[in-house]
Amino acid sequence: MNIISQIKSKFNKKEERTVIEPQREEMLFDAVNMDINNTCNQRCRFCFSSFWDKPVNMDADTFRKMIEVLPLVRDYAGGGYGFYISCIYEPTINPNFIECLNSLPEMAKRKCFFTTNLVRPMDEEYITDMISANVGLINISIESLRPERFEYITQNKKFHHYHNNLNMLERILKNRDDLPQFRFITMLLEENSDEIIDLIKYCQEHFPIMSHEIRTPYISVYDNMKWNESQLMSKQKVEKLTNEIKSLGYPVDMDIKSVDDLEILDDAPDESCGEENKTDFYAEARKRFSKVEDYEYLFLRINPDATCIDKIHNEPIPISRDDSRKFFEDKLFELYLNKAKASYCDDYAEINPTDGDAFILIDKLSRNDAYVEFTGWCCPDRKVDTDRLIIRLTGDNGDTHYYHASTRKRPDADEFKGKSEGWCGGFTTYIENDSLKDSTYSVDLLYEDTSGKTIRYSWENLVAIS
Structure with a gap:
């Protein structure tokens, strides 16, 4: 067993893995245009x-x-x-x-x-x-x-x-x-x-x-x-x-x-069809993420007639004058929760994944009233497609969920790892709080390789949800 495998074997022992708690973050509109x-x-x-x-x-x-x-x-x-x-x-x-x-x-x-x-x-x-x-x-x-x-x-x-x-x-x-x-x-x-x-x-x-x-x-x-x-x-x-x-x-x-x-x-060129001619659930997820991660997603427009327009409904909605603060709180929560919905992956079928060795770093682990956010990067094997990623959470009592992630290049990680050609896959996903039942979860990255097989990379830590 090589050194990397020995380290991974150690961290895969549940009782010895470090439990990380998400940092609490406030939910805020990025901007309100009135x-x-x-x-x-x-x-x-x-x-x-x-x-x-x-x-x-x-x-x-x-x-x-x-x-x-x-x-x-x-x-x-x-x-x-x-x-x-x-x-x-x-x-x-x-x-x-x-x-x-x-x-x-x-x-x-x-x-x-x-x-x-x-x-x-x-x-x-x-x-x-x-x-x-x-x-x-x-x-x-x-x-x-x-x-x-x-x-x-x-x-x-x-x-x-x-x-x-x-x-x-x-x-x-x-x-x-x-x-x-x-x-x-x-x-x-x-x-x-x-x-x-x-x-x-x-x-x-x-x-x-x-x-x-x-x-x-x-x-x-x-x-x-x-x-x-x-x-x-x-x-x-x-x-x-x-x-x-x-x-x-x-x-x-x-x-x-x-x-x-x-x-x-x-x-x-028209890139509306993406890189692939066929529609798959990765492409559909990318469309959802492109909407909720748009620069102006957490924006709200208030009109002079006391209606507002958000990035979910895109049509004027009357603002409650009896309790406008609660209206805005509910609207903000709705926008954040809609981000989590972009990551839903209910129809994923995991078929005999192969374990791979890769360095995983989660450099943002935060939580608000709507969701837990994971942002990080991984240096996987060259044969995998870093755009085809599913994140699996497995609870300490067996509660298991699969999530899509928005994927992106991470040149900062390429430099950190000394990758002259660049091969670090960056990712972000949003996990709805109410969907999780257990107190701690392990995190696995499931990438597809060029032949369509799944390669599994395991994060060395556990995350505390409750």
């Missing part, structure tokens, strides 16, 4: 929003009910997390906007932000109220400081309001210390490309901003798609401008697409 109205005071040519609905403004009482979701939302830390008081439409045109802001609790400072085009006529009191509210970040759109160009891009003849508000904001900020963070956002267009450098300099020199975001329009099937496509620049022009922006030395976030990127997107 629009307090459904219209805008501009009609920017690049915008994807539609404005044919009847205008609806959320009242302050409803707002107070909706923000009961705040404790269930991840703190804002960049990357799209947090509580968006406005996302698609312009919040300042809601006549209840300041009253709504004034009702935000202290915790909102680390969770909330809003975006404004700053076009509504404002006085010093209005601007002071905006920046005094419990928000952590204010985004301000700035497409041009040239009146005719501004009015062309935004299809709004109120440049003088915008310019006055900018100047007033600058004056007010100079006399205050306790401020939210500010970020300017500019849509890079062929139309304003010659002004981008000046806009970045202006914002940095006149305002205490954390960053300036420069991005190109979304290209999708909207009425303005052709116009947006016409505003993308050549790859060479984008590279030149990008280098100029970097040379400024200012904190600028860039998400810039060129015409060449659009052509690559159009020519991309």
Whole structure:
């Protein structure tokens, strides 16, 4: 018996195996996007929003009910997390906007932000109220400081309001210390490309901003798609401008697409059928995981009429006003539990697996009210398909379950194991709490090899569930 086999034999003795308890984690929405109205005071040519609905403004009482979701939302830390008081439409045109802001609790400072085009006529009191509210970040759109160009891009003849508000904001900020963070956002267009450098300099020199975001329009099937496509620049022009922006030395976030990127997107092969022509239960599981592990899965959109849309139902659902906190808790639990359902594997037939020797590391073992999460990697034999994996849990009293796993490359593990060619299979699965009956479980990875046979790799530890 070789050394590896001796070590595995030792760990396979149940009484000598280490029992690992999952780390407790809080269930949170990654983001909640709440629009307090459904219209805008501009009609920017690049915008994807539609404005044919009847205008609806959320009242302050409803707002107070909706923000009961705040404790269930991840703190804002960049990357799209947090509580968006406005996302698609312009919040300042809601006549209840300041009253709504004034009702935000202290915790909102680390969770909330809003975006404004700053076009509504404002006085010093209005601007002071905006920046005094419990928000952590204010985004301000700035497409041009040239009146005719501004009015062309935004299809709004109120440049003088915008310019006055900018100047007033600058004056007010100079006399205050306790401020939210500010970020300017500019849509890079062929139309304003010659002004981008000046806009970045202006914002940095006149305002205490954390960053300036420069991005190109979304290209999708909207009425303005052709116009947006016409505003993308050549790859060479984008590279030149990008280098100029970097040379400024200012904190600028860039998400810039060129015409060449659009052509690559159009020519991309259709991979909707996956790597295989036939449908199997591995492919079906991958589809389920792709939905629940999407970047925006734990997002909730709240509409001004007190309905919400999630990634399970994708249609407006009325939010209970009698107990909105419980509604949001139930909705969050539903989303998490749906993740566990993606891993269900009720029809797996285990047929005489062959034991294999492989290093297994589970580097995340956590638990919340809905499920236990396993994330790790394995360096299996070269003959196995790392995309065809089933995870088996066997309880101390014989309770046995099979689960699919989302599989992915783990270059960090390749480097750790010194695999120059790379052969580490990464995996994640979610185990519904209520499906498990025993107190401790062993964990086995069941991979298929190229001939269709099953190779079993056993984790050296046990996991405590109860």
